[in-house]
Amino acid sequence: MKKILLLIIFICSISLYSQENKPTTYYFIRHSEKVLKASEQNPDLTKKGRKRAIYWSEVFNHVKFDMVFSTNFKRTIATASPTAKRKGLKIQLYEPKKLLSKDFIEKTKGKTILIVGHSNTIPGYVNKLLNKKKYFDINESNYSNLYIVTLTKNTTTDILLKINH
Numbered sequence: 001m002k003k004i005l006l007l008i009i010f011i012c013s014i015s016l017y018s019q020e021n022k023p024t025t026y027y028f029i030r031h032s033e034k035v036l037k038a039s040e041q042n043p044d045l046t047k048k049g050r051k052r053a054i055y056w057s058e059v060f061n062h063v064k065f066d067m068v069f070s071t072n073f074k075r076t077i078a079t080a081s082p083t084a085k086r087k088g089l090k091i092q093l094y095e096p097k098k099l100l101s102k103d104f105i106e107k108t109k110g111k112t113i114l115i116v117g118h119s120n121t122i123p124g125y126v127n128k129l130l131n132k133k134k135y136f137d138i139n140e141s142n143y144s145n146l147y148i149v150t151l152t153k154n155t156t157t158d159i160l161l162k163i164n165h
Helices: 002-021 047-059 074-087 102-108 122-130
Strands: 024-030 067-070 091-093 112-117 145-151 156-162
Touching: 024 122, 047 074, 067 074, 074 091, 074 112, 112 122, 122 145, 122 156
Parallel strands: 024 112, 067 091, 067 112
Antiparallel strands: 024 145, 145 156
């Protein structure tokens, strides 16, 4: 009985250790092309934008996301939707100023996350995770940036990819 108890404690310790040391990976993309109307505060995606959103879901085909996050705008939700649907995940809405709160970081620890945002927010999120100013606002005509940030107990790595469609 004593051996069984020790074995259970050992297995639980290994499980907790591996969960603590599991990397957290954030994938950040900007919403796809939006309808450009001066009076429109919350525009839909263009036909090209809808195609790009589907293309993103194909790019992420082999990524096992645990969660998908989007701001509460038609263009970001529509960009996230094909990937969320393909992965069987519900889109979780976030407030841009609260995205990288301590609660959010704890909630996503050890997971793989897709975050869809905006040209003026995504680089800032990446910079905050890196704890340095490396990236700048995305040009309004650029919808191809994919930022990947991986956090482990001892290191933070990042990469910026251009995924053209």
